[in-house]
Amino acid sequence: MLTKRFLESLKHLYSVIRKNLFKCVLRRTSVNGRVFCSLLLISVVIYYFSVEKKLLNFDGKKILKMSNLSDHMSIVSQYYEMRKSWKTSKLGSLLFKNETFDLHKQNKTFIILVWKYWNWLRQRHGRLMNQSKDKATLLSCDVKNCVFTGNDSLIDSVDVVLVHIMREVYPEVQNRSINQKWIFLNDESPQHAFMYGSSLKKIFDLSNFFNWSMTYRSNADVPVPYGRTVALDVPVKENVTYESIAELIPNFQYKRSDVLVAVAMSNCHVPFRMKFLEEMQKYIKIDIYGKCSPNRLWCNDSCKDINQYYFYLVMENSRCRQYLSEKVFHFAYGKGAIPIILGAPPRDCKTLLPPNSYLHAKLFSHKDLADKIISIIHNENDFFSYHLWRNHFEVLNEHGYFGSKSYHLCRLCEALNYNDDKRKIYKLDDMRHMLDSKALCRLK
Secondary structure (H helix, E strand, C coil): CCCHHHHHHHHHHHHHHHHHHHHHHHCCCCHHHHHHHHHHHHHHHHHHHHHHHHHHCCCCCCEEEECCHHHHHHHHHHHHHCCCCCCCCHHHHHHHCCCCCCCCCCCCCEEEEECCCHHHHHHHHCECCCCCCCCCECCCCCCCCEEEECCHHHCCCCCEEEEEHHHCCCCCCCCCCCCCEEEEEECCCHHHCCCCCCCCCCHHHHCCCCCEEEECCCCCCCCCCCEEEEECCCCCCCEEEHHHHHHHCCCHHHCCCCCCEEEECCCCCCHHHHHHHHHHCCCCCEEEECCCCCCCECCCCCCHHHHHCCEEEEECCCEECCCCCHHHHHHHHHHCCEEEEECCCHHHHHHHCCCCCCEEHHHCCHHHHHHHHHHHHCCHHHHHHCCHHHHCEEEEECECCCCCCECHHHHHHHHHHHCCCCCCCCCHHHHHHHHCHHHHEECC
16 A cells, blocks of 8 residues: 555655756766666656556545445354354353343452462552552442452452462462352463463363463453454444545554564564564565564554554464464554464454454465565555454453553453352363363464
């Protein structure tokens, strides 16, 4: 997509060279210098007219797709049909299946012990306002009948014990009440679920220990995804044109055409993604930001420089089921870029991400992927079709990164109020379905 800003820059460059051609050719320049100036002018003129010709084909008012309420409902229905067979908790049905039902808050207060790491968790996911250290304000949460504490001595009397398994610090089972819920919390992929522990805890040792799960997975008892795709009640626009879709794309006016793809990386020691990046750079230029940048392109907290790119390379630290982090929800969709996914498998991206909104690296060779990127940019209809989803859906960031709100504490309180209260226990196979990297991840 060749932007108006780029065209104006090109026109300015053409004008400058034309005005200074006489100086360049006749005033104190060598023969090689005059040849260089002449060739530069010729190339810019040729490129200018070829670009201008392409831009003349752009019609901002051209109808891309008619969209009324009936069409919108059909698109939304087809999307959620893919999730119909998912096994979810009641809260999961609310978050992922677009289901609605009567919600009745429990007539009690739930006391939740965050084992050992409450200070860390409330700083990361809580918002404390004029409250004691034992209570967290559930801002904007539909339910507020939960009290959080870090007082481990209360373990025998609380309603819930929340254990962050990444730390590998577990309570000793002593006078455990049958009415308590023990919940394991994991925000990382199975490959990194125990990354801060001193030794890898065997999944076998954790079987018959927990009652509920709290992870990014859709089948968790308490789903806490990094982000979600949700349907709008009505379409934003009825007659969708190039111009109207462009209005829905964040930072569209800032996009650049000299470099189409960007990525922000700080961990340069994940072999599969470094290899992928190396191969892709053989066919297309990619700007790298962060600690892995060879050109010292740094990102601040919001990394506004990423706003300039049409595509964002989403390279997760592991390729595991449903593991889609803030890289796709914030750095790609949130900044108006088309994600190029190297992470969760295509089947998960199809059901979790907006329809026709991304490219998946697994479905292309490196060269074909680069060619596809360039092809999209040179075809307005193709390009805007990758953003047509914005007329029917929105993407929510829900993990607390980059200014977004974290819903962890709220989701836990909601689950305690809404989920079925039937007692359950996570046996060995259940733990494997949530944490076994050999079964859930592509390791090579």
